[in-house]
Amino acid sequence: MSPYHHGDLRRAVLDAAVAAITEHGPAGISLRDLARRAGVSHAGPVHHFGDKAGVLTALAAEGFDLLADALADEGDQGFVEVGVAYVRFAIEHRAHFEVMFRPELHREDDEALTAARDRAGALLTSGASSVSDDAMAGVAAWSLMHGFANLWLTGALRAELQEDPDTAARAIARILFP
The missing domain is CATH 1.10.10 (Arc Repressor Mutant, subunit A)
Incomplete structure (x- = not known):
């Protein structure tokens, strides 16, 4: 060694x-x-x-920064494209995604993590605001795409939905948020 x-x-x-x-x-x-x-x-x-929590905190912070970058790339495309970018991020950065939303694994009060999470959250909120000004609509929009990403990652979807995540995520988002 x-x-x-x-x-x-x-x-x-x-x-x-x-x-x-x-x-x-x-x-x-x-x-x-x-x-x-x-x-x-x-x-x-x-x-x-x-310690392990320190590694996972750094990984979660990096993940939120990567997510914010992915969401920022969608600019003002609206919720559907922000949602697709969210799902794409989850698939391309699965390890980060698995840590980011598991507060028991990292230090929630870490400054870098908080800043990165706030930046990503602001971009998610901005994308969801194209759906409605109601904060609960934003939570619903995020929940939809987060749930879809988790279903995709675990292989819980029917085989025909597993072919192209962007197309499937876009179609699902448009059902509830045309």
């Missing part, structure tokens, strides 16, 4: 966390496994993140 000094240990550990979560979910990761995957001693991840 090499010492914890690494060109970009933070990135290496986060990449290792993405790989580990992709393989066996967020509950199954350990700092020892992440260190092994990153090719460093156990002290490396501890030095940078403190």
Whole structure:
């Protein structure tokens, strides 16, 4: 095992966390496994993140930043396209998505996480405001796309819906929010 000094240990550990979560979910990761995957001693991840919650907090913050970027790319396209971007993000960044909305896995009061979550939330709210000014309509819109993303990721949908997530998400969003 090499010492914890690494060109970009933070990135290496986060990449290792993405790989580990992709393989066996967020509950199954350990700092020892992440260190092994990153090719460093156990002290490396501890030095940078403190503990498993620190790694998952950083991963959740990164996920919210990536989500905000994906939603911002849709600009003023309205809820349907923001919803499609949300589903696409969930599929392309599954490990992040699995951690982001699980507050028991990370530190909810972390400043970077809060800032990233607020930025993504503002963009989600903006997209949902094209549906209605009612805050509950925004929650309904988000719930629809979040639920669809989870159903897609778990393979719970009929096979014909599993062919193209963008097309399916767009069709589902248009049923309730034309």
